[in-house]
Amino acid sequence: MQSKILKYASLLKEKKISAVELTKEYLKKADANRRFNAFVSVDGERALKYADLADKQIAAGKQTLLTGIPFGIKANIAEKGVETDCCSKILKGYRPTYDATVIEKLSAAGAVPLGKNNMDEFAMGSSTETGCHGAALNPVNTDYVTGGSSGGAAAAVAADMAVYALGSDTGGSVRQPASFCGVVGLKPTYGSVSRYGLIAYGSSLDQIGPLTSSVADAAIVYDAIRGADKRDQTSSPLSSAAFERMDGDVKNLKIGFPKEYFEGIKPEVSDTLKAQFALFEKLGARIEEISVPWLKYALPAYYIIACAEASSNLGRYDGIRYGYRSTDYDDVNEMIMKTRSEGFGKEVKRRIMLGTYVLSAGYFDAYYKKALRVREQVSEAFRDAFEKVDVLLTPVAPTTAFPLNYTSENMIETYMSDFCTVPVNIAGLPAISVPAGYDGKGLPIGMQLIGAKFSEPTILNAAYAFERAAAIPAKEVK
Amino acid sequence: MSKYLFVAGLETHVELQTDSKIFCGCSTKFGAEPNTHTCPxxxxxxxxxxxxxxxxxxxxxxxGLATHGKISSVTTMDRKNYVYPDLPKAYQISQFENPVSVGGYVELDSGKRIRLNHIHMEEDAGKLVHEGGYTYVDYNRGGVPLIEIVSEPDIASVEEAREYVEKLQLIMRHIGVSDCKMQEGSMRCDVNISVHLPGTPFGTRTEIKNMNSLSFMEKALSYEYSRQCDLLDSGEKVVQETRRYNEGTQTTESMRSKEDAQDYRYFPEPDILAIHVSDEFIEKIRQEMPVLPGELKRSFLAKGITEVEADRLVQYKRVADFYSECIEKADAKIAANLILGEIFRSMQTEEEKELFEIKFGADALIELILLRSEGKINSGIQKRVLQEMLLSGGRPSDYLTKDDLSSVDDSAVEGLCREAVSANERAVKDYLGGKEQALKALLGYVMKATRGKADSAAVEAKLKELLKK
Structure with missing residues (x-):
């Protein structure tokens, strides 16, 4: 896939198009494609103001690759003065008083924010059906979900309503919708990108990552948002720039085939992915079968840790300072209870209850402590694997996109379907989802490449080599 | 005292006097307009x-070092989850698993050591303001840094409890981490108290929350001790519960029972990574630490002042520092007399003594003391000059006339003494005849001649010496 960012950056540079014109074009597309419900809000006036600033920046000779390029923002990333509701009724009307670090960085680069992308409520879900603004629809086939929780961001990129979008990934929320919608999604190493301004779900797992239409674009956006942040103590100075080192050379790259990842995968998906090992071999990479033990325990550990952290992180939504407040109450306790009962959706309540339970006295050791030990084991298994290979090639999800309304009836199955993505979050690793083909119904199949901590340049380069060689055509959105 | 033994352990919250809050750059200054010292x-x-x-x-x-604790090489933050409108995250970031300092003790005057369990760091909550039927929240205090000092149940009387708190105050003030003002809330105590008969296990404890003055604490503990003794005497049981002291009725009353106790669901704070504290870092803090009050008192005693004087001087950090500076060059006894006498008399309240705002430095007081000990001025002039300095600052020389200084000529004093003896035969005779009082007349003669500038003690000694011959 050709890089849209590079294309527009050069058009802007050569003054063949202005940022205002480009932004208007994208605003038009966003409007024309409302049926996908990819954006929950678009502020055209604000976008054009940013575009105007970008044109001035370009005129002043201070253009960056992202100057004047319109993008979408998942509804859980704080922008000063812009309603950021996590697609939850409880945050209705909440306008942050500050910008997330990633937003600050992109603003400084001259990027043009279009609006907020749809998501599962508080990023809890794999289908973008649980938010208060309704389900997002998969632009490839609107009978199917976009995946989630960053489904609005994935759909916006797939339907070209935004050049790229920022999502967040706690257990696969960037990679799985990217896979379902046929776009690229990067989940950076925990600590590569500042979380300041990302409304927390599972704080020890959350990372912001880009959804793009090409690997090069993912690298460009990643480079722009990465880096240590003094406002986020969990951010790290160890990440490094990826785009400048991307040459598509994978000669002698050691790619692991972890057999545990291919168990319980729909044959159409696993066959498509297994075929890609041969392609990598043709490009000069070496394939090695490898075992990542403990993998099956990563999923329950993930749900325990994520829900435990969520139960604490979401305690602050009490109707006192911002967002929704129940109107019918006699005292402050009743106000808080009613606000939360009325403000949170079913899935969020389910996870708050799970998390509260596993942290309760008497259960803490049996669940939370044990989950932390599993986390250590899984991380160690990955460390061992990356002593032997550079990259692991795996599925992103066991299936392609689910039909609409399937998830709510099949909760456990949906939880289980995260088993390919959550181990990466548990271990804090970087991983990318790239389009690798289509199933019989024409739904996209994603391929996941996982790397050691802070090896974003390596996995991006491998994905870039694959993208060039495989040349999977994008589906035209009707 | 009843037949029951008193057992108490204290949890003492001490507000740290840093300029900014524990997790953000907001000011910790007390008394600002509501919600002006706040951020996201x-x-x-x-x-x-x-x-x-x-x-x-x-x-x-x-x-931790000042209370002889072991500083943890890895210290971690935890979340304490509970819901209250003054707690904007619905959790308090505190420490549970790996507190910053473990163990240690505070030594009482008797030599008894009250052992500490640990010291941990945490953030303060905001404050509810009730006005006109509405409740408002002020988050200025939210995020102000606290340490909680948790003692073992080693406290055996109300008096020990009071002394323990006073010792903690003294230590924290001396090492400059807190002003420990209970009335302003920068120091607050929760007490766990139980009673039992000698030779039997500890009784069921109750917790009394948030005592914000020493006298309330004493009253609350005395009341609670007798309440528990009475319960046991009448065959009833003490119920494990949290109680509060009611200032109006001077009794403690139940707040919530053990069954209603909250489950705080502590777990490691994922937003703050473990803090590794190196030996070098600890050593550096140890090196920079001001002298502790106990040590300071010993060094003062070694200079020959009394126990009472040393205690009074150590009681106020700034006074102790000022005094330490004075005695590097000046006589310790005179310096103590002047500070505890003239200077303290100019300060009415404890608060003023604590602040010790005087208009001159230790060097000026040293100069004044040296003038006296070198015999250049007498104690009367010294007092007068000190009064002037307390009023208007400056140095002793600003207030001493040539005349003042002339009085100190020893040979002149001796001459005047001889003159007094020869001019007052009657008084001399009376004195030698055993009337000690008669010496006053001779003394008066000399003092009058010097217009009060001579050192009366020196004159008296001189006269006695002359009359012995």
Missing amino acids: VCTGEPGSLPVINKKVLCYAIRA
Whole structure:
């Protein structure tokens, strides 16, 4: 896939198009494609103001690759003065008083924010059906979900309503919708990108990552948002720039085939992915079968840790300072209870209850402590694997996109379907989802490449080599 | 005292006097307009993250070292989850598993050591303001750094409890981490108290929350001790519960029972990574630590002042520092007399003594003391000059006339004494005849001649010497 960012950056540079014109074009597309419900809000006036600033920046000779390029923002990333509701009724009307670090960085680069992308409520879900603004629809086939929780961001990129979008990934929320919608999604190493301004779900797992239409674009956006942040103590100075080192050379790259990842995968998906090992071999990479033990325990550990952290992180939504407040109450306790009962959706309540339970006295050791030990084991298994290979090639999800309304009836199955993505979050690793083909119904199949901590340049380069060689055509959105 | 033994352990919250809050850059200054010292972090806005203030860690380590604790090489923050409108995140960032300092003790005057369980760091909550039927929340205090000093149940009387708290105050003030003002809330105590018969296990304890003055604490503990003794005497049981002291009725009353106790669901704070504290870092803090009050008192005693004087001088950090500076060059006894006498008389309240705002430095007082001990001025002039300095600052020389200084000529004094003896035969005779009082007349003669500038003690000695011959 050709890089849209590079294309527009050069058009802007050569003054063949202005940022205002480009932004208007994208605003038009966003409007024309409302049926996908990819954006929950678009502020055209604000976008054009940013575009105007970008044109001035370009005129002043201070253009960056992202100057004047319109993008979408998942509804859980704080922008000063812009309603950021996590697609939850409880945050209705909440306008942050500050910008997330990633937003600050992109603003400084001259990027043009279009609006907020749809998501599962508080990023809890794999289908973008649980938010208060309704389900997002998969632009490839609107009978199917976009995946989630960053489904609005994935759909916006797939339907070209935004050049790229920022999502967040706690257990696969960037990679799985990217896979379902046929776009690229990067989940950076925990600590590569500042979380300041990302409304927390599972704080020890959350990372912001880009959804793009090409690997090069993912690298460009990643480079722009990465880096240590003094406002986020969990951010790290160890990440490094990826785009400048991307040459598509994978000669002698050691790619692991972890057999545990291919168990319980729909044959159409696993066959498509297994075929890609041969392609990598043709490009000069070496394939090695490898075992990542403990993998099956990563999923329950993930749900325990994520829900435990969520139960604490979401305690602050009490109707006192911002967002929704129940109107019918006699005292402050009743106000808080009613606000939360009325403000949170079913899935969020389910996870708050799970998390509260596993942290309760008497259960803490049996669940939370044990989950932390599993986390250590899984991380160690990955460390061992990356002593032997550079990259692991795996599925992103066991299936392609689910039909609409399937998830709510099949909760456990949906939880289980995260088993390919959550181990990466548990271990804090970087991983990318790239389009690798289509199933019989024409739904996209994603391929996941996982790397050691802070090896974003390596996995991006491998994905870039694959993208060039495989040349999977994008589906035209009707 | 009843037949029951008194057992208490204290949890003491001490507000650290850092300029900024524990997890953000907001000011900790007391008394500002509501919600003006706030930001996304200390109001818990979604997406904001805490960043630990290194100074808070340094102060907490200092407190740990000053109470002989073991500083943890890895210390971690935990979340304590509970819902209250003044707690904007619905959790308090505190320490549970790996507190900054473990163990240690506070020594009482009797030599008894009250052992500490640990010291941990945490953030304060905001404050509810009730006005006109509405309740408002002020988050200025939210995120102000605290340490909680948790003692073992080693306290055996109300008096020991009071002394323990006073000792803690003294230590924390001397090491400069807190002003420990109970009435302003920068020091608050929760007490766990139980009673039992000698030779039997500890009784069921109750917890009395948030005592904000020493006298209330004493009253509350005395009341609670007799309440528990009475219960046992009448065959009833003490119920494990949290109680509060009612200032109006001077009794304690139940707040909540054990069954209603909250499950705080502590778990490691994922937003703050474990803090590794190196030996070098601890050593550096140890080196920079001011002298502890106990040590200071010993060094004062070694200079020959009394126990009472030493205690009074050590009681106020700034006074102790001022005195330490004075005695490097000047006589310790005279310096103590002047500070505890003239200077303290100019300060009415404890508060003023604590602040010790005087208009001159230790060097000026040293100069004044030296003038006296070198015999250049007498104690009367010294007092007068000190009064002037207390009023208007400056140095002794600003207030001494040539005349003042002339009085100190020893040969002149001796001459005048001889003159007095020869001019007052009658008085001399009376004195030699055993009337001690008669010496006053001779003394009066000399003092009159010097217009009060001579050192009366020296004159008296001289006269006695002359009359012996």
